[in-house]
Amino acid sequence: MDIDFPQGPRQSATRSSNGCWTCRLRRKKCDEKQPVCDTCATLLITCHNAPDKPEWMDGGPRQEEMAERIKREVKEKAHFRLRRWERHIPNDSASSDSRSDGRNPGPEQPDISSQRGADCTLLPDDARGSLGFGRSDTVLLMFYLENVLPFLFPFYRPSPLEGGKSWILEMMLSSAVVRQATLSQSSYFFSVARRTLSCEAIWDTMLAQIKETFEVLRQSLEVINVSNITEHLHGAVRILASIMQLQRFEIAVLSLDNWRAHLNAALALLEQLLYSSENAEEAGVRVLFDSLVDRLGPPTWILPSGCVQFPSAEQAAFRFSAALLIFDDIIASTVLQERPKLYEYHGSLLGAADGEPPVNLEAVVGCHNCVLRLVGEVAMLDAWKQQCRRAGSLNMMELVDLATPIKDALDKHLSLLASRPGANPNADEDILDVFRQDYWQQSRYPASQTTLVTRVWAHAALLYLSVVVSGWQPANTEVRENVGRIVELLSHEISPPAMLRTMAWPFCVAGCLAEPARESEFRGMVDALQPPSVFRTVRKALDIMEDVWRNRGAVDSMSRDLAACFRSQGDLVLLV
Template sequence: MDMTLPHGSRHNSTIRSSNGCWTCRLRRKKCDENRPVCDVCAALHITCHYGQDKPEWMDGGARQEEMAERLKHEVKENAHLRREVREVRAIHVPGELLGATTSESLNSEIEPCPEASAIAIRLQRGADCKIVSKEIHDNASFGRSCTVLITFYLENLLPFLFPFYCPSPLEGGRSWILEMMISSPVVRQATLCQSSYFFSLAQGTANHHAVWETVLSQTRDAFGVLRKSLQVIDGSSITEHLHGAVRIMASVMQMQRFEITVLCFDNCQAHLNAGLALFKQLLESPGPVESAGPSSNFNSVVNRLGPPTWISPAQDVKVQSAEQAAFRFSSALLIFDDIVASTVLQEKPRLYEYQHCLLSDSNGTGPLLNLETVVGCQNWVLLQISEISALDAWKKQCKTAGNLDVIDLVRRATAIKEFLETHLTRLEAESSAIAQNGNSLLDAFNVHYYQHSKTSVCQSRLTTRVWAHAALIYLIIVVSGWQPASVEVRYHVGRVIDILTHAASPKALLRTMVWPFCVAGCLAEPAQEADLREMVLALQPPSVFGTVRKALEIMENVWRNRDTSDSASRDLAMCFRSQGELVLLV
């Protein structure tokens, strides 16, 4: 589409609409005058400028030329959105696919596919609530019940599942999640089945069996939509469907969190495989220029998922796009899950080669991914747990081959231990006071957000300390074996229990520290068992604290077999695997 402006006096040539939007006037196109977003701009997914007063940039000169070029760039950049809408309209989901089982859907490494909707694009481009509500109402699959459940998810379930995730409203907040749920059938179905279950529990529904059967049905529907999405572009290059691939990855991580929250670990490995496969394909997909490493690849993917949304083009106010935010959030969860899973599998994390580039602050501008803002634990602890896991895998391989160098083992372990102890000492010495950012207008608007963000920083420091103490216990086991009576082990176990008992608040925060809770609990003394049991029993209702209950099961099994003949050869992986499945304590 030619958007080149004529030169000179032709800037003021006759326009097709005297009351149309300024975008159509600038482009010299006929405007249908729908407000706040005309159909012409909505179809092209470009910014629709409305207003009684002529914009300052409509000056017949350089600024007008600049805006024309900007709109031309928007048309080009959003071509993928128009293509995805056409593809979604062509999708027909056969009824039999909605009955697809979990194993059929995700037991193999998957290919991504696009899901999109014009509703979200219009929301992104400035459509008001009435327009969006009308389009939602017109969508047969998006009724009043969906609206209630989505609101319940955003206001109640999301803060429960991710208590540390509180992005600034000035950065778009959690709006990307709403946009993804509206625009993507894959994401929407994955979140609705979670929300309906927890909504029923919150209402105190008497027939829990019926509720659970409904959840199972909705979960099958979610996998059916996911499966269909994957099949649509089977065999295509992921670069052609970048946005859809990110939506699929976000949906996989959603399903992972939901299932383990309600004490279902059967599909942990399948979900993890699927997420890892998508992530690797995304980072290894060819970009416009030859990449210089994982960090460059990551930035390339983020850039290609743009451009950011222009909230106010005249003032150049932008926030990251929904797919950019979803990619960052899902990548953080995936790396976290991969590290925790490696401690169970006794293998090097499968994203090990990417972790340092993405989690380390190598250039002084901050890491590309900040896990603290998503899971509450600072990057440095999780990086060291990854190193311990890699060390454990190396030790296991050397022992199998009969060539273990104990001196080398101790040397590598010492470096990890010194790093952890140094950073832990520094963290424990830090003041609990949180620096105030001043009296901004945002503080006046949203006192709740400001207070929550301060509380989250305090809580994440406590959470990080618990993870660090557990990491040191893990390291001792890898180097010296199962030593419950060790003075060092006793110290770190005691510190974990002390923080969880007296400092961590609210008690539900234990959900974010299940792995370190279980690590410390497995090596606890008999006198400490009652305190650990009480922490779990205090979390009600039990049906929404699945990972904590699973951790207690693992600990109880270890306690029962404390004095058996194989206790000397025990390790953490053996404890976690005692349940016969990949137990992902996240």
């Protein structure tokens, strides 16, 4: 569902009638910011923002010439958009050999220095050499596949009969970028599991691996920057997957400071990938997405007869990374009070007007596409409200009118979800259940709980919408009911308790609006998650709640909002 926001950040899904002349010429949306709109600023192109119609906007040859000039400028500035992100990556060129201090980084650590400067995934297939690595790396890579990946993404269960997660193993074996990003994460969680994280040498080893990862990423980006991305589509997809991994790892373990740099880099890379085909400016987003997936193929045939096939590693990686990126972008918009950067893509990539949507958020983060799209709509409404408030033109009746269809859609989805049982495993996987360990342990599949998880998100979206429209009212009957239902679902219906880490954002929204009598319930849910070192985002959510609880009554109910809560401790928190 798309809401039309008059005189706000979004005029149309495809063109702007009141924005800058650059966006009008490109038939793109424009937020109408002065002196440079966000769209042009993101692309690093000239924002023609004069109040009067320029002479070249004549509907004739001069307009066509300017359109071609702007197209060239978009393409020419592509590498600069990526390099903006590189400035945020720690430049440890002086420590490119991170072991120069004499510490032993651990048994059989791989020396990838000879691979830097050109990730093997960026070379022609026949130029890829063998990537030798030691037994310790083999252990860590398997530990990641068997333990870390299911923990980080419990809903991600692609059918084994369609290749399953084999694309991840393939990328780890053939790509220095992906392998280093994976080893960094696996080393940390392996140390947690062995209770050796407090050992200084272990921690130093992990930090050294992270520096290695940044260095490999930087050098791989440079290969793309000095050439045309169409020459390195597969390598660019692997870099995109690595950036998303690094973002998740840093948020979960190390720092909350770099997520915007990582997100912006991934957004820029996704844009380059989508618009890498010929005549891209004239094509729709769905066509661009499908075209890119086709060029990342062909699918791999697994039987000589060619009767069974599954996606190539790059096709699977791109779909997975795109889902994470759209999700992160939506959550980031609630923190920044800006429209989601990929908002114009939501209808094409998350909608299902002509069958299955090309991006399935439920399969990756556990929440149905429709509800997360509505969270994005609320973020749009919040951004529109803030823009009108700054301009002194906020009309509360208009705000309510815009919010009503969002609320009606959320209520409708909740009614449907409440009457729907948990999803059953796919029919073609039933025979495989007997091979799985959890079948014998009689545990519930996380994938079967996506209906419950989506209900949590929908109730949180209603709370978010309530704050945007009516201000901060924890004692409001509907607010109390939505908080109560979230607590009930998290405490008694969703299992195991560790699933809470996948719902840090709705958990935090509910907690911030909880009344004093419920504080102990939220604290109890967090205290039950052990060890604390692998549940950092949930604990950060509790820190935010505690700050809100301490300051009850200190802030006017109409001026407090959720974005202020997310920023209450002096940093921008992305609860993913």
